[in-house]
Amino acid sequence: EGVTMSGDVYQVGVVLYEMLVGIPPYYNENIRILYQNIEKGKLKLPKYLSNQSKKCLLKMLQKNPSKRPSLEQVMNDKFFSDIDWKKLVHKQIQPPAMLKQLKKSSLDPLECFKTSKKNAQNEEEIAMLFENPDPLSVHSSNDSHEDEQRGGGQ
Numbered sequence: 001e002g003v004t005m006s007g008d009v010y011q012v013g014v015v016l017y018e019m020l021v022g023i024p025p026y027y028n029e030n031i032r033i034l035y036q037n038i039e040k041g042k043l044k045l046p047k048y049l050s051n052q053s054k055k056c057l058l059k060m061l062q063k064n065p066s067k068r069p070s071l072e073q074v075m076n077d078k079f080f081s082d083i084d085w086k087k088l089v090h091k092q093i094q095p096p097a098m099l100k101q102l103k104k105s106s107l108d109p110l111e112c113f114k115t116s117k118k119n120a121q122n123e124e125e126i127a128m129l130f131e132n133p134d135p136l137s138v139h140s141s142n143d144s145h146e147d148e149q150r151g152g153g154q
Contacts, residue, residue, distance in 0.1 A: 006065040009074055013060025020053055021046055025061055052079045 017025045025044075026037035043061055045054050056079035062068045069077070075085055087093045 004065065005071060006068045009060055009068050009071060010062075010065070012074070013057060017057055017061065020049060020057075025057075050079075052077075055079070 014025060026034060026041050028034045028037055043058065045057065049057075056074070056077045059069050059077070060074060074080070075083075084093065
């Protein structure tokens, strides 16, 4: 099939989800369950996310590629309303927080791995952040985005 814009939107949604939540969508330490969740699971959204971010993620991570928004629709989403895309493209925007100095250890992959393992939360702690706190659950795919469009979601 190849690379599609719809696939790109999904991948940007994955990165956005991980930036907002701290773990990938459908996350599970068991690789078999992870793949089941990706194929059939319902996207879990933490309670602390804003409604705008939830709606944006649900659209971008829609399982059906034909129902995903275009890149232009994503850029015009309310979640991104504060971004001046022209300035961003021309690198005229400073990131919200700039580090003046990077520690050498933050660039060392082995050191990063040790730190992430030390700070990692267990499955139960991660699951408590979500509206459906069962980390091993695989739900039938009732694409949540459709619920959002009908007004059934938050």
